[in-house]
């Protein structure tokens with residue numbers, strides 16, 4: 001089995017040619033230089049060497065605290081928004097049992113895990129408190145700035161809930177804050193209350209932070225192997241270090257999506273055939289959306305789950321405006337555990353599938369859709385991923401981070417800021433009367 005992931009661009013070739021792709025070589029080499037050897041973006045590039053340079057002492061502390069939470073909590077509440085929770089949610093859903101939280105504790109290594117602070121829905125918080133009745137809980141509050149409204153509100157509510165339930169002293173022992181090393185409201189509060197803290201490195205932005213304590217603590221609490229995850233990221237770091245387009249899959253993916261954009265494709269749809277990849281798509285959407293949507297430019301990152309969505313938006317993809325392309329996350333491992341059985345009467349007409357596994361049929365659905373969409377003028381890029389496990393999760397995260405930085409630079413935008421998000425935040429602050437003496 002391959003140790004990395006491969007990119008198959010055969011199904012995009014009628015729209016972009018290999019000649020066009022490799023004509024981007026000099027631009028890609030320049031982009032490579034900007035990522036690896038230039039100082040302009042240096043303050044944001046901590047993720048590039050992270051698989052080697054991560055803080056080993058803190059990494060061991062993550063594992064130690066994860067064990068403590070596994071022992072003293074029935075549930076962990078992860079509070080954060082955007083890059084501060086999407087990576088952890090993506091890992092948990094991609095790599096665990098589909099019904100993780102519903103499994104009996106004896107079948108899980110970690111506690112139940114819930115997320116809060118991603119919106120201001122009152123009914124959600126009420127139902128979550130309701131669900132947690134009678135359970136022992138811990139909270140991991142994650143905010144680099146410490147001032148983002150949604151998680152800040154959720155944390156205030158949970159702090160009060162925990163202090164009522166456990167008393168201030170015991171509550172403080174069950175709250176873990178992942179935040180800036182030195183500054184911000186959450187850091188100040190954590191110091192004041194004596195919470196155990198983990199650091200979001202200065203030079204890594206929220207959407208690039210899955211493989212820092214931001215993602216790693218909740219991932220480790222759930223019982224996943226974070227050493228394997230870092231090993232996968234390390235392999236990707238090595239595989240994707242080459243400056244030449246021919247030898248670098250992440251740069252090829254970046255260059256292809258750039259070419260497709262130039263040829264009028266305005267939407268990239270990330271497609272998967274495994275419901276467990278839904279949150280991964282959400283992480284991917286933030287990564288590319290916040291990085292590229294600037295100066296009136298950028299592909300719109302969308303996602304679809306197949307075969308489900310082939311029966312809803314499949315029609316639009318096949319015959320609607322030709323302004324989109326698909327990137328397929330194709331899991332190569334075929335499991336043969338569940339097989340269609342043979343019936344005596346074949347009344348449902350399905351005997352032609354008897355003896356075939358669901359994975360095999362799913363694979364045919366992938367082959368059928370890729371071909372149909374290509375024939376319909378929708379280019380497809382396919383990423384072959386050998387297996388869904390910790391190693392390849394780490395690999396894939398790094399692959400997309402590198403590709404995203406390269407793609408943004410090819411487009412001529414700053415890959416690591418998000419000035420547009422501030423506009424909404426400032427409006428809301430003034431509508432709610434922030435800084436009016438409260």
Ligand SMILES: O=P(O)(O)OC[C@H]1O[C@](O)(CO)[C@@H](O)[C@@H]1O
Nearest residue numbers: 082083084143144145148206421
């Ligand atoms: O960790 P913080 O500072 O709360 O920020 C959370 C998220 O908010 C954003 O700034 C956008 O709303 C994201 O970029 C970031 O991932």
